[in-house]
Amino acid sequence: MKIQVSSPIVYPIDFLRVGRALLTREMSGYSKQYLPKFEAEFREVSGTKFVSAVNSGTSAIYLALAALNLPKGTKVAVSSYTNMATFFPVLQLGLVPVPVDIELKNYNMSHLDLEKILDSSFGAIIVVHIFGNPAQMDHIMKIADRFNLPVIEDCAEAHGAQFQGKSVGSFGIAGCFSFYANKLIGMGEGGAISTNDENFNSKVNDLRSLGFGKINKFLHDSDGYNFRMTNIQAALGLSQIAKLNLVIQKKKDIALAYNKILEQNSALFKLPTIAKDRENVVWMYHLALICGHSKCRDHVINEMGKKRIELRPGFIPYSDQGKVLLKFKTNARITPNASKAGASTFYLPTGTKLKKHQIKLITNSLVGIVESLH
Numbered sequence: 001m002k003i004q005v006s007s008p009i010v011y012p013i014d015f016l017r018v019g020r021a022l023l024t025r026e027m028s029g030y031s032k033q034y035l036p037k038f039e040a041e042f043r044e045v046s047g048t049k050f051v052s053a054v055n056s057g058t059s060a061i062y063l064a065l066a067a068l069n070l071p072k073g074t075k076v077a078v079s080s081y082t083n084m085a086t087f088f089p090v091l092q093l094g095l096v097p098v099p100v101d102i103e104l105k106n107y108n109m110s111h112l113d114l115e116k117i118l119d120s121s122f123g124a125i126i127v128v129h130i131f132g133n134p135a136q137m138d139h140i141m142k143i144a145d146r147f148n149l150p151v152i153e154d155c156a157e158a159h160g161a162q163f164q165g166k167s168v169g170s171f172g173i174a175g176c177f178s179f180y181a182n183k184l185i186g187m188g189e190g191g192a193i194s195t196n197d198e199n200f201n202s203k204v205n206d207l208r209s210l211g212f213g214k215i216n217k218f219l220h221d222s223d224g225y226n227f228r229m230t231n232i233q234a235a236l237g238l239s240q241i242a243k244l245n246l247v248i249q250k251k252k253d254i255a256l257a258y259n260k261i262l263e264q265n266s267a268l269f270k271l272p273t274i275a276k277d278r279e280n281v282v283w284m285y286h287l288a289l290i291c292g293h294s295k296c297r298d299h300v301i302n303e304m305g306k307k308r309i310e311l312r313p314g315f316i317p318y319s320d321q322g323k324v325l326l327k328f329k330t331n332a333r334i335t336p337n338a339s340k341a342g343a344s345t346f347y348l349p350t351g352t353k354l355k356k357h358q359i360k361l362i363t364n365s366l367v368g369i370v371e372s373l374h
């Protein structure tokens with residue numbers, strides 16, 4: 001049996017809800033069966049007045065940006081170390097992403113680097129709460145306010161995470177969540193946009209549904225997208241929201257167990273840091289090898305794979321995405337910390353079904369392989 005980094009959870013009630021959606025033919029993104037309830041319950045997670053469900057996390061980022069209606073060519077500051085789903089909507093909307101370097105202590109946007117690059121030619125900031133750990137939102141929001149810039153939070157990996165007691169997704173104009181199968185709330189595919197701004201929310205709702213006209217549906221108010229979530233997905237989401245706190249607790253327990261064992265090998269690993277002012281919901285247990293060379297990291301992932309333990313490498317930052325940069329005829333500023341992270345980080349299994357003996361097996365194997373590198 002293979003130990004995977006994470007696998008989707010299905011609860012017994014999901015069969016009933018999805019079955020009911022099918023039996024009643026309530027399948028579309030217009031259904032009032034589970035969708036409004038899902039959005040209402042997710043408002044408790046994001047801590048915002050409004051939530052709009054969509055079909056993916058990438059769509060959420062796309063819509064949030066589109067709703068800002070920035071002129072083509074406007075610069076957008078984006079945290080460099082992330083899933084490229086954070087960058088692509090910026091490029092595809094004709095905007096210019098400017099990568100912001102990260103802090104190596106938590107792999108999130110460095111507010112110092114953000115301050116260094118911002119000027120009046122920027123139109124927005126996209127901050128990512130990477131691997132479930134909130135970014136330094138107090139400093140980042142202060143800087144954003146000083147430049148009068150809207151902040152979009154990419155919360156795709158951080159459902160329920162808090163910074164200084166406030167939920168991620170409630171700091172900026174918009175929070176963008178993903179419900180891809182292996183996320184903290186997994187519904188196969190799916191996403192949501194959270195906001196406290198009523199105007200922004202109605203723009204998002206228009207754009208998510210083709211900008212259909214309010215009086216005559218087919219006389220459109222604007223050119224929109226079809227990014228609607230289906231009622232079948234929403235049917236799967238309700239149990240996931242109900243169990244979110246349990247899932248987070250389990251993930252935190254797994255992280256503590258990993259920390260406790262790996263701390264004894266601090267010459268080999270750079271472990272995730274624990275900060276008192278924020279709640280890390282540990283989407284994945286993400287760590288770095290002290291040997292900063294990508295060959296070391298890739299060797300370790302390979303060797304662990306032979307032992308049927310799945311490890312995955314960290315993200316490759318925007319400035320290292322050669323093919324994409326070429327296509328958009330742009331070169332990105334170098335973000336050295338993000339590149340360092342891209343070469344040296346990886347993540348360990350954090351599925352909620354992970355057993356104590358598996359954690360021992362994983363850490364023993366890992367330490368053995370990394371020791372043999374030296």
Ligand SMILES: *Cc1c(COP(=O)(O)O)cnc(C)c1O
Nearest residue numbers: 056057058083085156157178180
């Ligand atoms: C998963 C993820 C996304 C994209 O979400 P999808 O639902 O897969 O489109 C965006 N940003 C980050 C940081 C992610 O981890």
